[in-house]
Amino acid sequence: MPFSPGASSESFEPAYLRGLNDAQREAVETIDGPVLVLAGAGVGKTRVLTSRIAHVLATGRAREHEILAVTFTNKAAREMRERLERMSGGAVAPPWLGTFHSLGVRILRRYAERVGLTSSFTILDADDQLRLIKQILKDANIDEKRWPARMLAALIERWKNRAIEPGKTPASEAAGFANGRGGDFYKIYQDRLRTLNAVDFGDLLLEPFRLMRDDSDALAFCQRFAKYALVDEYQDTNAVQYLWLRLIAQKTRNLCCVGDDDQSIYSWRGADVENILRFEKDFPDAKIIRLERNYRSGAHILALAATLIANNKSRLGKTLYADRGEGAKGRLIGLRDSVEEAHTVAERIERAQRRGTHLDEVAVLVRASFQMRAFEERFLEIGLPYRIVGGPRFYERAEIRDAVAYLRLVAQPSDDLAFERIVNSPRRGLGDASLKTLREFARARGAAMVPSARALIESEELRPAARTALRAFLADLARWRGQVETLSQDQLAQTILEESGYLAMWTAEKTEEAKGKLENLAELVRSMQEFPSLQAFLEHVSLVMDAERADGAERVSIMTLHAAKGLEFDEVFLPGWEEGVFPHPRALEEAGRAGLEEERRLAYVGITRARSGVTITYAANRQLRGLWQPSAPSRFIDELPAAHLEAEDTHQATVQRAWRTGTPGAGFASSYETPGWKRARAAPEFAAPAPRAGAGSSAAFAAGDPVFHLKFGPGSVVAIEGDKVTVEFDKAGRKLVMAHFLQAGSGG
DNA sequence: ACCCTCGCATTTTTT
DNA sequence: ATGCGAGGGT
Numbered sequence: 116m117p118f119s120p121g122a123s124s125e126s127f128e129p130a131y132l133r134g135l136n137d138a139q140r141e142a143v144e145t146i147d148g149p150v151l152v153l154a155g156a157g158v159g160k161t162r163v164l165t166s167r168i169a170h171v172l173a174t175g176r177a178r179e180h181e182i183l184a185v186t187f188t189n190k191a192a193r194e195m196r197e198r199l200e201r202m203s204g205g206a207v208a209p210p211w212l213g214t215f216h217s218l219g220v221r222i223l224r225r226y227a228e229r230v231g232l233t234s235s236f237t238i239l240d241a242d243d244q245l246r247l248i249k250q251i252l253k254d255a256n257i258d259e260k261r262w263p264a265r266m267l268a269a270l271i272e273r274w275k276n277r278a279i280e281p282g283k284t285p286a287s288e289a290a291g292f293a294n295g296r297g298g299d300f301y302k303i304y305q306d307r308l309r310t311l312n313a314v315d316f317g318d319l320l321l322e323p324f325r326l327m328r329d330d331s332d333a334l335a336f337c338q339r340f341a342k343y344a345l346v347d348e349y350q351d352t353n354a355v356q357y358l359w360l361r362l363i364a365q366k367t368r369n370l371c372c373v374g375d376d377d378q379s380i381y382s383w384r385g386a387d388v389e390n391i392l393r394f395e396k397d398f399p400d401a402k403i404i405r406l407e408r409n410y411r412s413g414a415h416i417l418a419l420a421a422t423l424i425a426n427n428k429s430r431l432g433k434t435l436y437a438d439r440g441e442g443a444k445g446r447l448i449g450l451r452d453s454v455e456e457a458h459t460v461a462e463r464i465e466r467a468q469r470r471g472t473h474l475d476e477v478a479v480l481v482r483a484s485f486q487m488r489a490f491e492e493r494f495l496e497i498g499l500p501y502r503i504v505g506g507p508r509f510y511e512r513a514e515i516r517d518a519v520a521y522l523r524l525v526a527q528p529s530d531d532l533a534f535e536r537i538v539n540s541p542r543r544g545l546g547d548a549s550l551k552t553l554r555e556f557a558r559a560r561g562a563a564m565v566p567s568a569r570a571l572i573e574s575e576e577l578r579p580a581a582r583t584a585l586r587a588f589l590a591d592l593a594r595w596r597g598q599v600e601t602l603s604q605d606q607l608a609q610t611i612l613e614e615s616g617y618l619a620m621w622t623a624e625k626t627e628e629a630k631g632k633l634e635n636l637a638e639l640v641r642s643m644q645e646f647p648s649l650q651a652f653l654e655h656v657s658l659v660m661d662a663e664r665a666d667g668a669e670r671v672s673i674m675t676l677h678a679a680k681g682l683e684f685d686e687v688f689l690p691g692w693e694e695g696v697f698p699h700p701r702a703l704e705e706a707g708r709a710g711l712e713e714e715r716r717l718a719y720v721g722i723t724r725a726r727s728g729v730t731i732t733y734a735a736n737r738q739l740r741g742l743w744q745p746s747a748p749s750r751f752i753d754e755l756p757a758a759h760l761e762a763e764d765t766h767q768a769t770v771q772r773a774w775r776t777g778t779p780g781a782g783f784a785s786s787y788e789t790p791g792w793k794r795a796r797a798a799p800e801f802a803a804p805a806p807r808a809g810a811g812s813s814a815a816f817a818a819g820d821p822v823f824h825l826k827f828g829p830g831s832v833v834a835i836e837g838d839k840v841t842v843e844f845d846k847a848g849r850k851l852v853m854a855h856f857l858q859a860g861s862g863g
Numbered sequence: 864a865c866c867c868t869c870g871c872a873t874t875t876t877t878t
Numbered sequence: 879a880t881g882c883g884a885g886g887g888t
Contacts (some may be wrong), residue, residue, distance in 0.1 A: 188877065240878085260884090277876065316878050351877095384876065483874050505876085546864050677875050699874055717875085722870045740873070740880040 131202060132168040135162075141756040142373075142404045143167045143858045146343065149364070149398035151391070151463055152373040153346045155435045156420070156723035157411025157683065160373060164347060165780055167371065171343050172207055173596055182209040183341035183363065187348045189214055189659050191681065195347070206240045211340045215356050217658055222326065226333050230322050235527060235650070237313040238657035242516065243314050243532045251303055255296075271301050275317030275742035276353040276385035281305045311563070312529050320355040327362045338366045348681075349374030349394075353385035361397060368398070376431050377424050380717050381679060382709070389444075391431065394747060413442015415759040416729050420722040427712045445722070445729045446754065447762040452736035452829075453486075453691075454845075457493035460688050463730060464671055467686050474500060474669040476685035480676050480721050482697040486690065487673050494671065504674035511654050513637055514621070514826060517728040519656055521611045522604075525595045526649055529563035538564075541620035543588060549581040565592065591615060604652055605643035612636060634680045676717045679724050687725035688719075694747040718751050731755075743823070757803075799854060816840055822857045 139159055142152045143166045152161040163688035168184060171177050186192045196208040211218065220238070227234040239247070248264040248271075265366060270292055272844070274284055281302040289298030307313060314322065341363045346352065352360070364370035364560060372394060379388045383617055395401055409417055414437035422434060450456045479490055479501075494501045511516060517540055519537040520533040527533075539545045556576065557567035572586045573576065595611050602610065612618045618636065621629045646652040691697055698714035706713065722729055733748045816822065820832040822842055830844035839855060843849050 219878095238878090241876095319878075380875080381877085383874085485873085542864090542866085548864085675875065703876055738879085817868065 119683075125782065129169075129173055131166040131173070135159075135166065136408055138404055138406050138408065139163050142371075142406065143170050143404050145404070146171050146174070147369060149368055149394070149401035150371040151349075151394050151401050151403045152371065152406060153372050153391075153403065153431060153433055154375055154406040155409065155433050156375065156378065156720070157378040157409045158406040158435070159408075160347075160406065161195065162398070163406065164373060165195060165202055167201060168209065169202060169207070177342045179207050180208040180211065181340060181342035182211065183218075183344040184209055184212040185215055185218065185344070185346045185360075186212075187214060187351050189217070191347060192217075192295055201709075205830040212661055213546060214658075215359070216316060216319045219323045220654065220658065222318065222323040222333065222337060223314070225336070226326050226330065227652045229326065229330060229333070230757070231309050232314065233312055235312070237311065237523060237530050237533075238319070238654070239308075239311075239313050239315045239532065240657055241268075241316075242511075243313075246532060246535070247307060247311075248300075251300060251307065255293075255297075255300070255303075257293050267292055267297065267300055267304075270297055271304060272317050272384060274301065275321045276355055278355040278358050280319060280321070280325070285372055287604075297636050310529075310561075311531055312527065313532075320353075320359070324355050324359050324362070326586065327359065334362060337363050342367055343369045345372070346370070346372045346374075348464045350376050350379035350388055350391060351381050351386045352390050354390075355392065357387070357390045365555045370398070377427070377433065377434075377716055378680060378720055380680065380713060380720060382706075382713055388429070405433055407433055407435050408438050410438050411726055412723060413437060413727060415442055415444045416722060416725050416727075416761040417754050419445045421721050421730065422759075423715065423722065423751060423754045426754050427715055429709075429712060433724075441797055443728055444490075444662060444759050444761045445731065445755070447755070447760050448730065448732045448761075449748070450732055450734045453489050453738060454493075456690050456732050456734045457489040460490065460690060460730070460732065461493045461497055461499055463688070464686070465497075467728070472685050474671050476726075477681065477688075478672040478674065478682070478684040478686075478724065479688045479690065479712045480674060480679045480724065482676060484675060484701060486696070490673055500668055501673055502670040504672050505678040509635070509638075512632075512635055515637055517617065518636055518639055519653070521617070522608060522649065523653060524565070524592065525599065525607070525611065526653060528565040528592070528596070531557075537615075537617075538588065543584045544580055544784055545584055545588070549577055549585070552576055553585075565589070577646075585858060587760065594683045599649060603644075604646060607638050607649065608640050608643055612640070632780060680720050682728055683724050685691070685726045686728040687721065689721045689731045690733075691728065691737075692718075692731050692752055693737065693746040695739070695744070695746050696737065696747055697749050715751065715754075731750075816857065820859060822859060 132143065135143060136159075139162070139273070142150070142163045146167065152160075152163065154163070156685070163182070168182060171182060172179060184192075184195065186195060192213050196212055199208040223230070223232070223236070225236045229235060232707050237303075243266055245264055246661075249259070252259060252262065252264055252267065258265065274288075279285070281304075282298070284298040284301060286295075286298075289295060289301075291297060292300070316582050323333075323337075327337055344364050348359060351374070358573065360370060360372075372391075374391060376388050376391050379386060382388065395403070417435050417437045424430070448459060450459055460479060464474075467477060468474060479487075481490075491503070493499075510519070517537055520530075520536040523530045523533040524537065535550070539551065553564060553568055553571055553666070555707075556571050557564045560567055560570075568585055568589055572582050572589070577585065591614060594608065595614075598607055600608065618633065621632050621636075642654050646655060690719055697718070698711055702710035702714050704710075731752070733746075733752065734746060736743055738744070816832050817836055818832050818834060821829065822832055822840075823829050830842040832840055833843050833849065834841040841849065
């Protein structure tokens with residue numbers, strides 16, 4: 116159905132405008148000049164973005180290749196593309212639709228030689244990067260204990276995120292690493308990258324920015340494909356990304372940024388909410404449009420979220436109102452411990468399932484991944500199917516990285532990192548000693564390892580065995596390289612894996628784990644068929660890092676709050692709302708009030724994922740780092756309006772409120788006399804490990820008594836011999852422990 | 864060259 | 879508890 120540009124009468128209204136509310140329509144139709152769309156959770160943001168692109172095309176303002184649409188994740192890009200193709204009856208998705216990083220690669224491949232690279236440069240992932248930095252630190256005799264490579268990696272990443280080039284590092288910050296040598300190492304690192312013909316993720320943003328800034332050709336090129344520019348999740352942009360956008364948009368000024376300051380949860384990786392405020396400053400004529408009509412959640416859920424987030428001081432302010440009616444109240448449940456929490460959540464999920472909720476529409480959202488385990492255990496026990504979203508990714512598995520390293524080395528002989536990764540895997544008798552010789556030799560010649568190795572085997576530097584092994588390995592590499600043209604990339608991969616002995620290595624190991632690895636490798640080879648070339652496959656691996664496998668079965672999703680952004684579910688469970696867990700103490704330590712506010716936004720994101728039901732739980736005892744700890748309800752619970760909540764044990768809630776108002780910010784309970792602990796004892800449901808007089812001597816116990824041990828948790832007494840007690844623990848099994856370490860309390 | 868044990872830290876994570 | 883890295887022992 117062709118669009119009808121300029122149609123004003125309703126009967127000719129283009130399909131993409133139909134059903135939009137006023138604010139949405141304004142956001143779609145205001146295509147000229149800078150626009151900032153503040154889009155709260157669940158307000159139909161994606162719809163607006165796609166309609167806007169359709170509108171630009173329909174009005175003939177630009178062709179699809181003149182539209183730039185940037186997202187943060189590949190998934191978001193994919194969804195937008197699919198939606199566009201669906202909406203217009205096909206084929207108008209702009210070619211310049213993608214993540215900042217994927218667009219960065221395209222720009223950089225085109226202008227590679229202008230920044231000292233060739234267009235076939237390799238993209239290093241975090242793992243390679245760390246390895247490289249470790250080498251640099253080792254060469255410089257830096258004590259890795261005192262100055263961890265991770266720290267330098269983080270420092271460099273932060274600099275790149277802020278568009279700070281090597282040599283321009285602020286003295287105060289460079290001083291923070293290895294007595295002021297941070298800046299030097301940044302330079303060395305960058306030089307090493309150039310030698311390797313490689314870039315890291317930060318470079319994919321920094322280098323295109325420098326190109327646009329310094330090279331008028333490159334800038335003109337970029338501006339050509341960005342006649343109309345559109346940015347999703349704008350609150351997540353960092354400084355370089357902002358500078359990019361400003362350069363790209365300065366000519367036409369047709370820049371539309373869509374974001375929500377209340378959902379900014381990535382400041383720790385460089386995202387800068389200030390960019391939203393800065394936008395208004397840099398583009399004073401910017402039109403600001405608020406999307407506040409929420410189509411997702413019921414009014415009670417929305418009220419919970421709104422009241423909570425209102426406690427944040429630094430926000431633009433935006434009020435969501437419900438379109439869907441009242442819906443159900445939120446539920447708040449206090450539990451005895453994390454085991455019971457998992458138990459109860461599982462039980463509630465089954466209850467929802469009986470009411471007709473699909474498991475695909477249920478999510479358990481946790482603050483930190485260690486919380487997931489209790490749920491997995493319980494779900495496995497009762498056979499409730501679940502999926503962990505965002506766990507270790509396919510391409511990050513060691514065996515896959517090894518296989519990819521072989522391919523990288525074949526495609527790019529100067530890829531020293533790939534070489535080092537697989538040169539002795541499987542074992543070829545090329546250990547540390549030989550490798551050290553080779554490394555030094557290569558360094559001295561200023562050449563990559565592979566060509567250096569070719570020279571080295573002509574000498575007597577290596578012991579004969581190593582020399583033979585290295586010669587054979589080089590011959591293999593050369594042969595495989597010769598097959599790049601003749602074999603398809605999946606055939607090549609299969610050949611390499613077989614001939615290198617890599618498959619044999621895992622076949623020889625008869626463990627379940629090895630079997631899994633072989634399966635993964637087979638899956639890798641299979642998935643390679645879908646790519647047009649080896650090059651395309653390698654780029655996919657470094658940039659897209661996902662290999663989602665659709666499986667038909669319905670499953671509950673377990674994921675972190677961070678991973679849940681942008682998703683929605685009918686029923687959402689938010690466990691672990693306790694001090695010491697959420698807000699995360701680390702966030703408070705590192706960023707103080709700003710940290711607390713970001714944690715609160717995380718809570719806001721969690722609640723607003725829910726369409727019809729949200730259940731918040733907290734436990735009085737939780738195993739942290741192997742030890743059982745008493746825990747107090749999260750301060751965020753106090754910030755939830757009681758009118759929109761059904762607390763299943765109001766008694767506890769009341770007690771908890773009473774103590775907390777007396778001692779605001781009481782912090783994480785660490786002794787048995789904290790208010791949280793007292794409350795726990797006061798509530799009958801919290802029949803928890805209350806210490807009592809007499810505990811500690813075996814006289815206080817009798818067989819069958821429920822007891823509690825700080826390390827092993829709840830259990831019951833089996834036998835007593837002097838000051839030692841045999842206890843059957845619920846989790847840890849039968850142990851002989853000192854009575855001294857036991858408290859009377861509820862067992863299992 | 865490889866294996867094992869000890870010590871240490873341990874939020875979130877895309878590209 | 880657990881996992882990872884370093885260093886020492888075989």
